[in-house]
Ligand SMILES: Nc1ncnc2c1ncn2[C@@H]1O[C@H](COP(=O)(O)OP(=O)(O)OP(=O)(O)O)[C@@H](O)[C@H]1O
Ligand SMILES: Nc1ncnc2c1ncn2[C@@H]1O[C@H](COP(=O)(O)OP(=O)(O)OP(=O)(O)O)[C@@H](O)[C@H]1O
Ligand SMILES: [Mg+2]
């Protein structure tokens with residue numbers, strides 16, 4: 001069993017706080033509302049899983065948090081606090097020096113291919129220390145060795161090139177690189193979806209251990225609901241650019257609130273049991289020229305009159321839902 | 333499953349080996365990739381089986397050989413008692429009208445410059461359906477069958493105008509339009525979102541029942557097999573290490589590798605985050621120099637020294653039509 005250190009004042013502090021975040025892209029057809037008024041908080045040692053179908057804006061949310069903005073960005077605003085610091089108003093220079101790779105790091109969807117092919121993996125892993133923090137190379141390599149041991153990459157791999165490693169080993173190297181500066185927050189965008197189940201399981205074991213031993217906080221982006229439960233303390237569900245539910249993991253995997261979340265859960269194949277699998281008729285709306293009202297309504301079996309208007313967010317703190325079904329009940 | 337007799341056998345694979353030669357510069361070879369290395373099974377009429385295994389274990393190579401796209405190095409494949417290696421050109425045409433193929437990636441499977449009508453018309457023309465009206469009717473029927481409706485909305489479209497799930501349904505339509513008897517589906521849903529995945533699996537299930545198709549379903553995801561298959565074959569490093577009825581395999585896995593696969597497959601449960609899973613170390617062996625004995629022994633916690641690392645296990649029957657290639661069951 002993994003027992004997390006219960007440290008009340010640590011637990012209550014937000015590592016990350018996002019308020020009314022927007023990220024739009026400009027295209028010929030119009031603006032793509034990829035991140036559309038998103039707010040949520042992440043506490044120390046939490047692992048928030050961001051779930052949602054392909055194209056709902058998960059990677060865009062990651063880009064917005066890390067300020068990796070494509071050239072055709074047409075709207076980027078809101079507030080992002082990393083601890084006490086507001087990162088969105090920092091200059092690029094300050095952001096690079098203080099935040100990126102230092103206090104927040106990323107294992108990207110394309111980590112398998114994003115490792116530099118002409119650099120030995122050891123040299124690559126120490127980049128955040130050597131370039132970012134001007135640490136002497138030999139000292140950085142010592143830390144890298146420790147990191148490799150930590151993530152289970154044999155030490156003699158340090159002098160190899162990425163193409164000489166298997167997919168699972170490459171992913172471990174990418175994780176080592178993300179952890180080497182002991183950041184407050186590690187963001188993982190589909191870190192295992194290209195890997196085999198056994199490798200995937202090994203990586204999830206590794207992340208659990210890092211979470212426990214280094215007190216790290218995670219945002220894990222994925223569309224694989226079953227695997228996400230290997231790490232999640234909380235689940236955030238995205239649909240068409242918005243967060244429509246945020247819920248503690250225990251409650252979410254047994255009783256999700258939003259009709260969309262319920263359908264998503266019912267579509268997860270299970271090894272045992274006899275439930276029929278369900279699927280959601282229709283497809284998500286285009287993120288260009290969104291209509292007013294609840295974005296899931298056209299596919300929702302529970303829709304009613306109110307749903308032509310945008311539902312308010314109800315709930316308290318980290319448990320909230322954006323659906324008219326939860327609006328009238330008093331006190332909520 | 334009712335009693336399956338030899339008469340029911342549609343496809344029979346015997347001692348099949350498919351090796352790819354590793355070419356050296358200039359002349360000669362520097363060895364072989366033993367992608368399929370001693371595979372045996374029978375597939376019965378109307379039966380649906382799943383082949384499960386990790387990336388690189390030889391699933392696609394096995395399928396492509398069954399489809400006649402690769403030549404076996406050893407062993408045989410017989411379809412309705414005819415050895416497919418001995419097929420002449422006209423037999424091959426007949427065979428391709430018997431076996432439908434849904435491949436891993438819908439984006440590769442269909443030509444981007446052809447409309448849906450053209451994509452579906454092609455196999456009909458090749459197989460000599462000369463009457464244009466008949467072709468049009470069959471195209472419309474099959475589109476209706478895979479629920480690309482209203483048909484008029486889809487028939488003129490090009491693949492890029494469709495979602496991943498819709499593209500995969502076009503591929504399925506093409507794989508059944510000649511009223512094939514055997515359907516080979518290689519990871520038909522792994523590129524799709526959870527909900528779309530269910531939609532496509534349910535469609536395949538419905539078509540299988542309706543037309544009494546025999547199906548070989550290839551996947552790396554054990555959690556999807558029970559919705560759709562009667563038997564599961566587990567493949568590891570070019571060999572089938574366990575074969576059993578689905579329920580029996582899920583409830584009573586025997587081979588240590590199968591047990592590891594089942595352990596590693598997650599179910600959505602918040603309790604998962606509180607425990608570590610016990611998973612074998614290492615990775616599948618090289619197919620160029622496979623280890624002696626059982627191919628799994630280097631990762632196996634139950635290996636018997638002096639046996640598993642020396643002698644290839646034979647296949648043992650543990651009852652209930654459940655076969656396992658592991659010395660623990662001798
Ligand atoms: N630079 C860009 N310009 C225009 N549109 C973009 C750009 N980047 C992403 N999009 C669009 O924004 C939407 C959200 O994309 P995003 O990559 O965030 O989705 P996702 O949830 O990560 O999907 P997946 O699960 O497939 O990775 C998609 O419709 C995508 O096509
Ligand atoms: N045409 C080929 N020439 C040489 N080697 C090949 C060829 N096709 C496949 N292989 C090798 O044979 C082995 C089995 O490959 P195969 O594609 O059959 O695996 P698979 O089980 O389908 O994997 P995946 O789940 O990744 O699709 C691999 O090592 C692969 O590199
Ligand atoms: Mg993404």
Ligand SMILES: [Mg+2]
Nearest residue numbers: 391392393436
């Ligand atoms: Mg394959």
